[in-house]
Amino acid sequence: MMQTFLDLKAKQPEDLPSIIKIAFGLAAFFPPVKSEIRLDFFDDQLNEVQKEAVSFALEATDLALIHGPPGTGKTQTLIEIIRQLAARDLKILVCGPSNISVDNIADKLGPFRIPMVRIGHPARLLPSVISTSLDVAIKYSSGGMLVNDIRKEMDEKLNTSKKTRNGTERRKLWEDIRDLRKECKVRERRCTEDIVRASKVVLSTLHGAGGRDIIRQNFDVVIIDEAGQALEAQSLIPLVRGPSKCILAGDHLQLPPTIPRTDKTSSLRKLELSLFERIIKLHGPLIKRTLSVQYRMHEMIMKYPSIGLYDSLLLADVSVRSHLLSDLPNVIKTDETQEPLVFWDTNPHGGFGEDDTGAHESKSNAMEAALCRYHLRNLLEAGVQPKDIAIITPYNAQVALLSGLIKSEFPDEFSEIEIGSVDGFQGREKEAILLSLVRSNEKKEVGFLADERRLNGICLLQNSHFLGTVP
Template sequence: MPEPTDIPSFAASQLNLLDAELKAELSETNALLSSHTPTALARAGLAILNLNVSSIRTGLGGKTVVELGLDPAVVTKGDKADIPEHGIRVGDIVALQDQPAGSAKKTEKRELAVKGVEGVVLRVKREVVEILLNKEDADVPSTGKLWLVKLANDVTYKRMNQTMSRMQKLEDHEYTPFMRVLFGQDSPSPLPPDLNDPSNPLHNLEWNDPSLNDSQKEAIRFALASREISLIHGPPGTGKTHTLIELILQMLKQKLRLLVCGPSNISVDNIVERLAAHKVSMIRLGHPARLLPSVLNHSLDVLTKTSDAAALVRDVRKEMDDKQSSIRKTRNARERRQVYADLKELRKEYREREKGCVNNLVHGSKVVLATLHGAGGFHLRGQEFDVVIVDEASQALEAQCWVPLLWVKASKLVLAGDHLQLPPTIKSLNSKHAKPAQQSKQDAIKSTGEEDNKAGSSVKRAAASTTLETTLFDRLLELHGPSIKRMLTTQYRMHETIMRFPSNELYESKLIAADFVKDRLLKDLPYQIEDTDDTREAVVFFDTQGGDFGEKTEDEEMKKGGKKVSLGDSKCNQAEAALVAMHVNKLVKAGVKAEDIAVVTPYNAQVRRISPMHDIVPA
């Protein structure tokens, strides 16, 4: 077994690695923004041009929300005012600026950029984009055409850095028994020898879902019995989230308070949707625009408007909205300053009332759900939970997982994921900042080693062996071994032939195909499909090795075309794209519905080659 990890050195190593990763991301984004025109950035999906302000209102926390639509001057009469296709998504960090003229010099562009405002994308629709401004007193550009450009997102890094900095400063006496187990300084508490023994209360659980298979039931019993940590290993299609829902319901029967997190909004919303079917009372933290429509009624924003305490903040919000509207109509500088001063006072009052409303809602909820990043917000600081559950834990940086673990009080952790799938994408490992990342490990060794020579060996292990690709799931498994993990073994997604390769190569041949999928073929779909070579086989391979299927990178093609924008080293293969289109065409002709066919590729450049070929497929 690996020796215990020194906590301060681990935090120091993470801080340096996170710094290198942020530099890599900022470098990539800044290189694009500084070397391309707004028009080129718009073609690349990183900007939206020709916008103007449709409205300004007050959002959650008293912050300003700006709604943007296409400038009527660029909309042809009779056409819809739909915003052109772009790559800006909810949650992106963006800058809103006056749009420079095509002939504008660099100095003019810089001046316009300085006058612009920054914010977070709150909502994206076909005809409007809403952004939540970072600064309360920002003077929104309101005359002439505006443009919106995507910036590097450093918000998540700030939260992770804040968390790791706090960890680094903790004194030894501040480490909880739970925390010591997570760093291998203590062993997990022993479990009953046989959870399936009829004398064990966990053996006689009353299941909410009687269709659970044996491996799912065992994982749930194990997670309930564990005192500090438990890992639920869910290979693809084995019902990992399905198992978590039953686990949550069982924990609620035990009167436990739960914080449920995931690395992405979709991973959290998936759980909210399933819990809602069981009429679970819960609160989903996060911007409403980032949530699925089906979970909005459980969001904090909606509940603060519909709860009994909502009336306390509604009147202040209306007054703030009226003030926001008056700013655009006010031309006198002195009057504008007075409006901003009034807004400042109203925001203060609004926050006080909203804080009371939010605290009552959150404190009274037995289940709180949030992204890992969102769990570090002020709403949850210092709150007590019996269990923290993290879904898709193998897709999250370890520093992300520590956000909920360090800012709330909890004594038990359940991680669900699959450490044998691809780890989180780390840009600094494949960029010019990779060397600084390696150097940061040496810095961590040196700085922490000087502080405490006794911890020297563990310092080196923490700093030299850990990368951002090493997730908390990975590290705990290495620290404590397979005794802290239970694996789900029945998969419900793949034909047995498709399953066999990953089962043998990754999962020690332990996967079992459920009866209703193990022999299922395309020709067996519940509508008329021809029995052909393509519909009666579960797996079809095409050999594309050789000169006729040459690959190229997006960069190479951009240099030849001259007009498009380089977005990095993304591969594409025109011949393979044509082959895919041909195969899809054959499937559709055999009777397979187009909506039942998915085409997957790891490269954005290849997506752009395949997408236009949908015209080849008959309707």
């Protein structure tokens, strides 16, 4: 990342790539001219809004944003864009701020047999995408097999050197090993470059895009997914070498880039502005297309974020619009399974005040955790499967408290019930969500929960049922 800054600093403003100029307001953005040629879509399941977003991204000259609130099929739309670009024989670099964001694309892209390679250590990748990793590609390539033969020869000479007592022979063996090591590095680098060069789609984290496996390659198009969660500096890494086009996809109205919380955090808050959000603020709605039909949650759950953050643009597809827990197989009708949205007041005067903790310690609320346990029991007794339930909270201390409580009460179901933080759960789906907000005090302090983007991330996680505690 530091090298990216140095590269940019060394350039005069007029010498910067056009995408960088537009991103920082040094050049104007001109909306693409709509093509008269009818586009043949590969995916016949795309809705009209998704098709419009695909066409917009393909027609853009240099920069296009896809604004995808959760559940609106952003990944599906990106897969169509990638397939269209690959069909035009363009070389594409797909990036994201985390391994999981990149692996989600790689996993969905796999069945279409587009020549692709995933850059990254196999230990950090999803099992379903390891077969596309660079390490595996090298292993089974002719160049990789030759590298393995050289390594075997090095090992043999090393073992021989340990046994020989003749100093002259030992020096000769070490000279051979040194030469073989050099040859191994050269051939390994050449093998890597050949594989990456032969791939139409290369997938990497944003940090990985600055690595030696990619740095020597040129790409026609860079696609950055989850761009609303990426640090701005990260997003610049794949752009500094000047691709012809960049497509950013994400949602700046959800959780911002993660900034470590320290005593100096306030001075770092400016880093929460992502490149995605900066571009929207600079160039307005003409630079983006918003996916508006969501397939994840009941209409009542969707109502708050739609009105409060998305200018009432979100629409619930008919498949989820009135979906309830009681519609699931073997789930009986109860007060909780027939209501899509339930709130429980945890006012401190009612005995639900948060636990006493230090000013800089994670917060917890034992009474609220007990309330979550009670409603979890009701859902399980109604027939909701443990794997369909998640309990989430903004605070790690509450995660630990809930985990201990649920494990002791429901030992058989515990492994299937997901308990975690809001940040860690973003983008996931469950049929039922129990949300513990924790904060409940006389001063009415809610800390970082005052950030409406965090509340939005919470509201858009679930599918058919949402039970939240209100401080």
